[in-house]
Amino acid sequence: EDQVTQSPEALRLQEGESSSLNCSYTVSGLRGLFWYRQDPGKGPEFLFTLYSAGEEKEKERLKATLTKKESFLHITAPKPEDSATYLCAVLRSNYQLIWGAGTKLIIKP
Amino acid sequence: GAGVSQTPSNKVTEKGKYVELRCDPISGHTALYWYRQSLGQGPEFLIYFQGTGAADDSGLPNDRFFAVRPEGSVSTLKIQRTERGDSAVYLCASSQQGGFGYTFGSGTRLTVV
Numbered sequence: 001e002d003q004v005t006q007s008p009e010a011l012r013l014q015e016g017e018s019s020s021l022n023c024s025y026t027v028s029g030l031r032g033l034f035w036y037r038q039d040p041g042k043g044p045e046f047l048f049t050l051y052s053a054g055e056e057k058e059k060e061r062l063k064a065t066l067t068k069k070e071s072f073l074h075i076t077a078p079k080p081e082d083s084a085t086y087l088c089a090v091l092r093s094n095y096q097l098i099w100g101a102g103t104k105l106i107i108k109p
Numbered sequence: 110g111a112g113v114s115q116t117p118s119n120k121v122t123e124k125g126k127y128v129e130l131r132c133d134p135i136s137g138h139t140a141l142y143w144y145r146q147s148l149g150q151g152p153e154f155l156i157y158f159q160g161t162g163a164a165d166d167s168g169l170p171n172d173r174f175f176a177v178r179p180e181g182s183v184s185t186l187k188i189q190r191t192e193r194g195d196s197a198v199y200l201c202a203s204s205q206q207g208g209f210g211y212t213f214g215s216g217t218r219l220t221v222v
Contacts, residue, residue: 004151034209043113043200043213044152087151091209096165099151 002027004090006100013107016077021086021103024070029093033071035064036087038102044087078107111135113214115201121220122191130186130217134203141184142211143176144200152200158184191221 004025013019023033032051036044048057050066057064061082063074073086085102092098114133122128134141139160144152154168158178166176173191178184188195198218202211 032209042215043202044211046210046212049210089151096154096167097152097209099153101150 002090002092002098004088004098004100006086006088006103008103009101010104011106013075013078013105015079015107015109018074018076018078020075021073021105022070023073023088023100025088025090025098026069027090027092027098030090031093031095032091033066034089034091034097035071035073036089038085038087047086075105078105080107080109083107113201113203113212115199115214115217117217118215119218119220121222124191124193124221126191128188128191128219130188130199130219132184132186132201132203132214134182134184134201135212136182137205138203138212139181139206140204141178142202142204143184143186144202146198146200146216155186155199188219191219193221195219196221 007022032049034049035047037047038044048064053066053068055066061076065072083106085104087102088100089097116131141158143155145155146152156163156176157165161178161181173189176186198216200213200216202213204211
């Protein structure tokens with residue numbers, strides 16, 4: 001069964017403390033992996049798309065990487081405004097997205 | 110418009126009633142998606158429109174759920190005989206020609222009491 005699992009469920013960091021969020025997947029016919037950010041009461045906001053193992057994308061303090069089994073979202077020197085839920089989604093061969101449950105990130109000043 | 114607009118932002122309805130949720134996508138976006146999100150979960154796919162037609166409605170949970178997009182722009186998600194289990198945030202997203210870097214609206218929070 002196709003599945004996307006994100007860990008940890010929640011992560012509390014001090015401002016400036018770097019860390020990584022994990023998205024592991026079992027999907028047949030992977031066509032892409034997507035990272036989104038979601039703030040409370042808002043819809044998800046697109047961050048990155050990764051298509052093949054070894055690919056990396058960066059945006060400000062965020063860097064996403066992809067292997068054949070998982071993706072990492074690395075956060076370098078985070079700021080309080082990086083606090084949000086980060087969602088991972090995988091595109092299947094039938095072009096449907098399967099979403100993980102998200103990691104709630106809290107950055108304390 | 111500048112973003113995806115969803116109305117109403119909140120809807121409380123009694124069990125058994127009919128509701129309509131509206132989505133106004135970004136102008137020029139041909140692809141439109143409806144998702145449902147429960148607390149602490151990722152979005153769950155409901156239906157995908159390419160233009161006026163439903164290209165994939167395999168996510169609709171049962172025949173109480175129906176969606177239309179008659180002119181290829183605004184879409185309405187219709188839920189008949191609502192049940193308490195239908196309570197969730199209903200998200201709409203749009204993209205150009207089926208691309209997956211969607212732009213989401215802020216959602217409609219539906220509460221069935």
